[in-house]
Amino acid sequence: MSNVKIKSKNLNVYYGDKQALFDVNLDLNEKEVTALIGPSGCGKSTFIRCINRMNDVIDICKVTGNIEMDGININDKDLDVVSLRERVGMVFQKPNPFPKSIYDNISYGPKIHGKGETKSELDQIVENSLKKSALWEEVKDRLDEPGTSLSGGQQQRLCIARAISVNPEVILMDEPCSALDPIATAKIEELIDELKKTYTIVIVTHSMAQAVRVSQKTGFFHLGKLIEVGKTEKIFKNPDNKMTQDYITGRFG
Amino acid sequence: MTKEERLKKRHRAEKRFRFYGLTSIFVALLFVVILVQNIFSKGSSAFKKTVITTEVFFDQELLEIQNGASQEEIMEADFYDIMIENLIKAYPAKDRDEEDELLKLFSGDAEIEIKKAFLNDNNLIGKTITLDLTASDDIDQLHKGNYPRDLPEERRRISDFQLVIYDYFVENKKISKNFNNYFFNNGDSRDPELAGIGGALVGSFYSILICLLLAFPVAVLASIYLEEFAPKNKITDFIEININNLAAVPSIVYGLLALQILLATIQLPRSTPLVAGITLALMTLPRIIIPCRASLKAVPPSIREGALAVGASKFQSVFHHVVPLALPGTLSGTIIGLAQALGETAPLILIGMVAFVVDIPSSPIDPSSSLPVQVYLWSESAERGFVEKTSATIMMLLSFLIVMNFIAVYLRQKFEKRWN
Numbered sequence: 133m134s135n136v137k138i139k140s141k142n143l144n145v146y147y148g149d150k151q152a153l154f155d156v157n158l159d160l161n162e163k164e165v166t167a168l169i170g171p172s173g174c175g176k177s178t179f180i181r182c183i184n185r186m187n188d189v190i191d192i193c194k195v196t197g198n199i200e201m202d203g204i205n206i207n208d209k210d211l212d213v214v215s216l217r218e219r220v221g222m223v224f225q226k227p228n229p230f231p232k233s234i235y236d237n238i239s240y241g242p243k244i245h246g247k248g249e250t251k252s253e254l255d256q257i258v259e260n261s262l263k264k265s266a267l268w269e270e271v272k273d274r275l276d277e278p279g280t281s282l283s284g285g286q287q288q289r290l291c292i293a294r295a296i297s298v299n300p301e302v303i304l305m306d307e308p309c310s311a312l313d314p315i316a317t318a319k320i321e322e323l324i325d326e327l328k329k330t331y332t333i334v335i336v337t338h339s340m341a342q343a344v345r346v347s348q349k350t351g352f353f354h355l356g357k358l359i360e361v362g363k364t365e366k367i368f369k370n371p372d373n374k375m376t377q378d379y380i381t382g383r384f385g
Numbered sequence: 386m387t388k389e390e391r392l393k394k395r396h397r398a399e400k401r402f403r404f405y406g407l408t409s410i411f412v413a414l415l416f417v418v419i420l421v422q423n424i425f426s427k428g429s430s431a432f433k434k435t436v437i438t439t440e441v442f443f444d445q446e447l448l449e450i451q452n453g454a455s456q457e458e459i460m461e462a463d464f465y466d467i468m469i470e471n472l473i474k475a476y477p478a479k480d481r482d483e484e485d486e487l488l489k490l491f492s493g494d495a496e497i498e499i500k501k502a503f504l505n506d507n508n509l510i511g512k513t514i515t516l517d518l519t520a521s522d523d524i525d526q527l528h529k530g531n532y533p534r535d536l537p538e539e540r541r542r543i544s545d546f547q548l549v550i551y552d553y554f555v556e557n558k559k560i561s562k563n564f565n566n567y568f569f570n571n572g573d574s575r576d577p578e579l580a581g582i583g584g585a586l587v588g589s590f591y592s593i594l595i596c597l598l599l600a601f602p603v604a605v606l607a608s609i610y611l612e613e614f615a616p617k618n619k620i621t622d623f624i625e626i627n628i629n630n631l632a633a634v635p636s637i638v639y640g641l642l643a644l645q646i647l648l649a650t651i652q653l654p655r656s657t658p659l660v661a662g663i664t665l666a667l668m669t670l671p672r673i674i675i676p677c678r679a680s681l682k683a684v685p686p687s688i689r690e691g692a693l694a695v696g697a698s699k700f701q702s703v704f705h706h707v708v709p710l711a712l713p714g715t716l717s718g719t720i721i722g723l724a725q726a727l728g729e730t731a732p733l734i735l736i737g738m739v740a741f742v743v744d745i746p747s748s749p750i751d752p753s754s755s756l757p758v759q760v761y762l763w764s765e766s767a768e769r770g771f772v773e774k775t776s777a778t779i780m781m782l783l784s785f786l787i788v789m790n791f792i793a794v795y796l797r798q799k800f801e802k803r804w805n
Contacts, residue, residue: 184694191617214696222694228687230706240705241695291691298695 137162137302137332138183143197143207145178145187145356152178155197156358158351160302165324165333167347167364169340170379174353176336180304183334184220185213201302218245221295225307227287229279229294234271237279237290238262241298257297264330265293266323285316292323296331303327305335309342321346340380344368352376424783428776434565434578435525436517437491437554441471441499443509452508459504468496472518475559476550486546492519492578517563522577522770524551528560531769568777572743573754573762577770580763582778584745588658588738588753589727595662595749596669596726601719603666604673608715611674612681613703632671639668640732648736656737656752664736665726672722680714681707713800717793724789728782730757756782 138160145153153175160166168176178187185206187193198205206216218241229237238258239248248254258275262268267289271282279290288308295303305324309317324333324346337343343350344364351361352373360373371377386394447466450458472491478484492498495518502516503509519525523543526532528551538545554560571581615621643664647653653660684707692702733739738758746753754762756778763775 186690186693189690189693214698217694218696222690224687224690224694226687228685228691230688230691231710240692240697244695244697244701244705294691294695 135162136160137201139198139200140179140182141198141200143179143182143195143199145175145182146194146196147190148192152356153182154357158358158361160332160334161349162332163328163330164349165328165335165347166349166351167343168334168336168351168353169338169343170353170359172338175356176353177306178356179353180222180306180334180336182207183302183304184217184222185211186222188213218298219300220302220304221298221300222304223288223291223295223306223308226311227284227291229282229287229290231278231280233276234262234279234282234290235275238293238297241294245298247298261293261297264296264327265289266319266326267293283316285312285319288312288316288320289323292320292327296327300331302332302334305333307336307338310338317342340368352379354379424776424779427773428778428780430529430531431568431773431777432565433529433562434567435520435528436561436563437475437520437524438559438561439471439475439516439518440513441467441502441516442513443467443503443511444470445510448510450510452510454507456504459500459507462500464496464500464503468499471499476553483546486544487550490521490524490547490550492521493576494519494579517561519567519578520560522768523547524560525578526769527551528562529773531773568774572745573741573759574743577766577768577774580771580774582756582759582774582781584742585754585756585759585778586781587746588661588742589755589757591658591746591749591753592661592665592733592755593723593727595659596665597719597723599663599666600669600673600722604670604677604719605715607670608674608677608681609703609708612678613707614699628671628674632675634668635731636668636729637731637735639664640735642667643732644735654750654752656740656742658746658749658751658753658755660736661733661738661753661755662749664732665729668729668732669722669726672725673719676718676721677711677715680711680718683714684710713797717797720789720793720796724786724793727785727789728757730761733758734761756785 136159140156140158143153143156143158144151156175156179158179168179170176181187182195182199183201183206187195195207197207199207201219205211230240232240235258238261239254242248242254242257248257259268259272262271267286270286271277271290279287282290288311292303292308309320312320321342324335327333335343335346347364349361350364350367352359352367352371352375354375360367360371360376362372367376368380371380444467447470448462448464450462454462469488472488472495473484476487478487498516498518502514520528523532524547527534527543532543534541534543534548543551551560567579568581569586570583571579572584574580611621611624643660647660647663648655653663688706688710689702692706693699697705733755738753738755739762740752740754741762742752742754744751760775760778760782763771763778
């Protein structure tokens with residue numbers, strides 16, 4: 133049994149008057165992939181956006197309850213979100229590289245956090261990040277080209293490289309393959325398998341197959357509530373809850 | 386109605402719509418062509434001036450200076466007698482009256498033109514040179530064909546005798562047209578042949594420069610704050626509505642405001658590009674803020690999220706990513722705002738830029754004119770020479786506007802493409 137990295141306790145999220153999450157209690161294990169599944173609008177993305185406090189950007193969003201990372205409540209108003217986001221990286225649904233060169237895309241994070249003081253240190257970080265995201269061989273000769281000139285799958289791997297460039301502990305992935313073709317998806321999944329040796333990963337996905345392939349633990353959300361959570365194998369083979377059963381067999385969703 | 390009839394009806398409606406569209410475009414183009422043609426036909430002759438080729442002999446007895454005189458000595462010397470003595474030889478006049486009429490064919494600057502020739506070469510004493518002296522406005526217009534010579538003499542500004550001299554000049558090939566450097570270098574003048582837009586150009590340049598320096602940073606910072614940092618509440622909504630309202634306020638109101646506050650209360654110098662620039666900046670501010678905010682809004686939220694997700698602060702995400710991406714739109718909005726300010730006349734009239742200013746301003750606190758006001762001033766003058774100058778000034782103004790709009794479009798297309 134691995135250590136618990138992140139622990140949410142009675143997490144509630146409100147968008148204005150509308151409650152989006154109801155008392156979510158979920159543990160995420162260190163160096164493991166946790167998949168979150170559930171129909172659209174069920175609160176999966178809202179949940180992971182609590183982990184790096186991305187919901188702060190939305191004015192009307194209010195979060196109550198605790199999320200502890202290594203025992204420290206990250207939902208504390210006094211917590212510095214910048215250093216939190218340095219520890220918790222995020223990859224979005226649609227690849228969103230900065231409209232800058234491949235090199236600048238990756239070196240941006242380290243630069244603003246004062247990592248990589250010299251050019252050669254930065255070069256090293258860029259190379260390592262690209263190698264870890266399995267993009268190095270494809271782009272090593274054209275680091276000066278704009279990140280936006282890459283294909284969709286490459287762009288998403290670039291975004292993963294960008295996320296790991298600041299050496300986070302946790303990586304959040306919000307449907308990272310939904311805009312990609314099957315081949316690019318396979319590559320990203322392979323990559324996730326590799327990355328979980330170093331990072332704690334949370335992935336939101338609409339693909340059951342993907343959840344089965346990449347995750348060790350799966351949580352099923354429905355209408356803002358965490359219905360069931362457990363080992364991926366168990367959830368997909370023998371769920372306790374009827375609703376989970378119905379969802380994974382495609383009877384609703 | 387059968388299916389076929391419905392189809393026919395739809396096709397007819399489409400055809401009709403096409404016809405309406407094409408007609409309106411054609412009418413619009415027609416008006417543009419008429420306008421441009423009108424301005425060009427009236428204005429193009431102003432870029433040339435009529436000169437009379439005259440022999441000038443520098444008589445030692447009439448000048449108090451020697452060959453090799455210094456610049457100051459020449460500037461102080463009196464060239465009046467030299468001018469008179471030489472000009473009356475341009476035509477074999479019989480008496481004083483005829484000589485007087487002859488002298489009137491030259492511009493008021495003939496003496497200065499002769500002095501300038503001597504300044505260029507101070508060894509001319511005892512020598513004769515040929516100079517192209519600027520003709521008077523009347524001869525200029527006559528020679529350009531803008532002046533009807535078949536009117537009865539009492540309704541003409543040119544006497545019969547002057548026409549005889551003119552014909553003599555033409556016959557002896559002493560009259561010709563040169564590039565009109567006065568039009569670009571001189572300030573305003575009562576004499577159309579000497580009047581130029583030099584002062585107005587410099588005045589407009591200073592005004593727009595001050596307008597840019599004041600309006601651009603304020604507008605950009607205000608837009609960034611309102612768009613990215615300000616909380617969305619009733620107060621910011623109110624500010625937003627009022628920015629849109631301000632952009633629609635007639636420019637003359639800004640003129641009145643400047644008159645009251647800048648001139649009457651703060652007592653800044655009247656008729657100066659400084660006041661004009663401040664007034665135009667006030668007017669341009671909302672007109673820059675609006676496109677500026679639009680281009681900030683156009684930056685996709687995913688870019689902001691991407692920056693925040695790697696741990697950039699709000700401030701860093703805005704200034705490292707959003708602002709650079711919004712820059713092309715911001716710059717083109719600014720240029721278009723400045724182009725509007727360049728053509729603005731009403732507020733400048735109120736702050737006294739209609740004053741008759743001969744000198745070319747050497748700083749933004751010297752009295753000055755500006756291009757649109759110069760158009761206004763000349764369009765009210767009676768002399769024929771000012772008609773062509775008015776149109777020529779409009780041509781200059783329009784070409785500046787076209788160039789500025791072109792730069793704006795170019796910036797937007799060239800730099801926005803790169804990011805998509």
